[in-house]
Amino acid sequence: MDKPKKKKRIYCTWCKAEIEGEEIYIRTRRGTEMHICPKCWRQRWRALLLVIKAKFEAIESGVSCFDDEFLAHIVLPDGAA
């Protein structure tokens, strides 16, 4: 009789907590592999949403302009910034 296989434990790259159940797997452009727990994933998306909302709020209220807020993050099709 075969021994029951030990399930490989997976830990969240960001919070280091063991991930049980659903995980998000990412491979970055540099080849780094990341396992992300759903809680950290949602937190990062929330943070991104808040940053973008703040940028648009700044533009709308005249505190800043579109180019100042977004120009540095625009990437052309050939990869040039």
Ligand SMILES: [Zn+2]
């Ligand atoms: Zn996590």
